[in-house]
Amino acid sequence: MSDSVSRETPPPPASAAGVFSTHLPLAVRYADLLATDGVVRGLIGPREVPRLWERHLVNCALLGRAIPEGTDVCDIGSGAGLPGLVLALARPDLSVTLVEPLLRRTAFLDEAVQALGLDNVEVVRARAEELHGHREFSVVTSRAVAPLDRLLGWSMPLVREGGALVAMKGSSVQEEIVTAKTALRRYGAGAVTVVEYGSDLIDPPTTVLRVEATRPSRLGLDALRPSRSARRATKSPTPRTSRTKKGR
Template sequence: MFAPDRLRLAGRYADLLATEGVVRGLIGPREGARLWERHLLNCAVLGELVPDGAEVCDVGSGAGLPGLVLAIVRPDVHVTLVEPLLRRTTFLQEVVDELDLTGVEVIRARAEALHGDREFDLVTSRAVAPLGRLLSWSMPLVAPTGAMVAMKGASAADEVAAVEKELAQLGCAPPEVLTVGAGVADSPTTAIRVVWAEPARVRLARAQPPSKKSTSRRPRG
């Protein structure tokens, strides 16, 4: 899973999670003993779903799970970590600098702030929000031929069944509930993968400049 030259980086990241991550409230104090199985390996197996050389966006990255792990296990990809909280982005940037992860960008913002400006081959998330909200945050960032991959637990199928309306409104294809890491990790990872139903229509819609009426926004209270 981790190549020999990347295992050292993963170990150092685990050390930072167990120390600074706990001190800053990014990881629970009881998580230290199970960081590898519950967090690092759980995220690393997601690399099976990442295309070669992909542009990856990790929404609500938190302590860097799964984004930083993917950057470590898959040095061929470029990862953008999107996180709105300063204490978290500070930690993320410190890890990126210490591990010299040149293919990682840290952005302090909500995912919605990137809508219309950036698109990615893969948009990931882990324990961020229910699927309905994730779709509205993530799918506008997904390239026409890309995918959203959300790490979920045992309730994944129930979450999919509950968002039929949102999927139709956004123009998504029926989601796939996938299991990755079987035979590699003791507890395989469950993920929901969502792609566009008609990629060509997504490209066309994004190519059209918005009208003046559509760009006007009411101020938020």
């Protein structure tokens, strides 16, 4: 890690205090990790360092405004922790699971969680679909992971009934919604809403897509279905027809 990279770490802007509040010192330490180890390990580009706060940290922290208090959150494709680790910093009331398949990224996340002393974060090395049928959450988040039609397939099986997919999206979000109409029906999507947060803090503001889950998660569905052995046990036994040998 070079001193030249370390010296590029920008100070937090005034907008950061508005979203991180008393947790701003932890966010500063995380920014330092991103600007040093994050760059050295290739998790973020060196050109992103001067705009870490507005483009990444404040931007991701604003997503917290769309998440109810005390919620369990799964962040799929977490990468360097954006937005999941930022949410955990800004909202210690949340229980956050960071799901990331690449070892070099989960190694960084584990080290960051330990360095920041976060006890509300779990790091899981896996693809989102590997958790289908094993885990469920009230909120599943993501940032720049995939177009909505594919994102639904990865996310909605993890969202418990009554929860929501809450994803950070760009300016093409309305077009993505139109393209994903079939997928939205397939996964039993309820209300689909788009809200912008922080127009008074950053430009552009954070665009958040929320898709309500009206069906149980894959785990919930599996729990409702009896197991194969249970189905066999509940079936009425089929009587066997005995054959009587004829005498010679």
